[in-house]
Amino acid sequence: MWLLLCLFFAALLTSGCSDSNKDNSATESNDSEIPRQTCSSGEAGIEVDGICFLDYGVGSDFGYNAYLAASVTGGDNPPENVIDGYAQWNSRWESSGSQWVELRLLEIESINRVGVSFMKGDEYPFIFKITVSADRTNWITVYDGQSSGTGTKVEYFYLNNAVDVNHIRVEFNGNTTNNMNYPQEIRWGNQSEPISYPQILTTSSTCEYFNSDPNSILGSIFVSTFENGTASPDVGDSPLINIEGGASLGTVDNPFVDNCNGSNTVLEVVSVPNGSSAKTRAEYHNSPRLPLNEKRYIYAWKQYFPKDFLAGADIAWMSFSQWKTWPCGWYDSPSTTDYPADSPVNYSEIQYNQYICEGAGIFNDLSYIPSRRQLSFSARARPDCAYLEHVPMEEQWNTYNLEMYWTNSDKGYFKLFLNGKILAEAENIKTLYDYHPGLEGYATCDMYWALGVYSSWTSSSRSDVKVYFDDISIYDMDLGATLQQVCPGCVEE
DSSP states (O other): OHHHHHHHTOOOOOOSSOSSTTOOOSBOBSTTOOBSEEOTTSOEEEEETTEEEEOSSTTOSSSOOEEEEESSOOSSSOGGGGGSSOOSTTSOOOEESEEEEEEEEEEEEEEEEEEEEETTTTTSOEEEEEEEESSSSSEEEEEEEEOOSSOSSOEEEEEEEEEEEEEEEEEEEEESSSSEEOEEEEEEEOOOOOEEOOOOOOOOSSOTTSOSOGGGSTTEEEEEOOTTSSSOOSBSSOOEEEEETTOEEEEEEOSSOBTTBOOSEEEEEEEOOOOTTOOEEEEEEOSSOBOOTTEEEEEEEEEEOOTTTTTTOEEEEEEEEEEEOOOSSOTTSOOGGGSOTTOSSOGGGOOGGGTSGGGOSOSEEEEEETTTTEEEEEESOTTTOEEEEEOOOOSSEEEEEEEEEEOSSTTEEEEEEETTEEEEEEEEEOSSOTTOGGGGTSOOOOBEEEEEEEEEEEOSSOSOEEEEEEEEEEEEGGGTOOHHHHOTTOBOO
């Protein structure tokens, strides 16, 4: 079950900036209309209430546009790292004891959340307080407490209602183990918080929540039922099959016939141990790649996890589904030939691996979290990178349906269903990152959707891990597809 979720949410995205902090204007549009200038100290920045806010981020193409002041400056890991757009361990602010950093935004912004990520955030909670203000006199507390201590990803803290501010202050007070502070990134914006609904761990006896004839649905552009005994799709071009590290996939007789899947033939994916620093992959992709910008698709698939299918496996990482929405060319080394000469941005110089959630080559994925035996779906473009988890349901066929609107505007949304019940949704969000070439109309920048097992794991007791897929389908809502057609029994809260 959790595999399905991982597949479904394969990520997300990566804007590298807040919802509205990409303004490269030379002046601020706040109540005092303070232009960019020089502090009394002679440093480039603006002086407010006797504090010099340096213009580390002002005019940045790929980081955050904000002035910054901090209780301590300099060093190998200086405070300006928290607005460089990189939420990574080697781009952090390292300090000890009670320290603060304050951002002066270029203009008044309406925000409803502030996010922080920490190096060693998966080892222990960090103690901090976030406040915001429009005048540096009246402060609103966004959060006062500890980080979760379970990961190094950006954790967002939400206000009940959006507020207009131009100052964000974060006060750090060490962690629960020592007095060191390791913030990697501070982010802010105004987008809806994903809603995650309770998971119902039951087996359906009627399975009324899916269409038993996926080929009959309007707008079908890729459908693989595997009933022809091969990996060739019923609808669409031949799939891309990516195999490495000794893994394999192929059609087999359905070994787990139940009320929710009476198919004769399904896709079996076999993953093998390959060392903690290596990887093994067996993935089944739609082909050809599909247009993304301002497109609405419905993705549907069935997935089966045998009982204790990961018992005895020491998993470093494992992903079951990926929506590979990288730019034209490879995300880490795009070629100048991928983009026309009149493109307003030299995309070939952008380090895309810094702008994708967790630095991966995809924007959304469904992955397994070994420490919690849960599937985690990463979705939405940076700076959002929402992570939603559920427990895998073993020994039954599970049906996933994902409706997604791909856009870098604030009108994007997703809805994720499991066995007819909604698991998670969000609206008024970005689902593509800001620096995606296709958004300017200069390139196609399409998408592959991959299902299978992409992983790194070892074991002294087992030789493989097997999972099964069936009825893999993609429907274009612009061609008439609706969620009701694909999943007649899907129930929203």
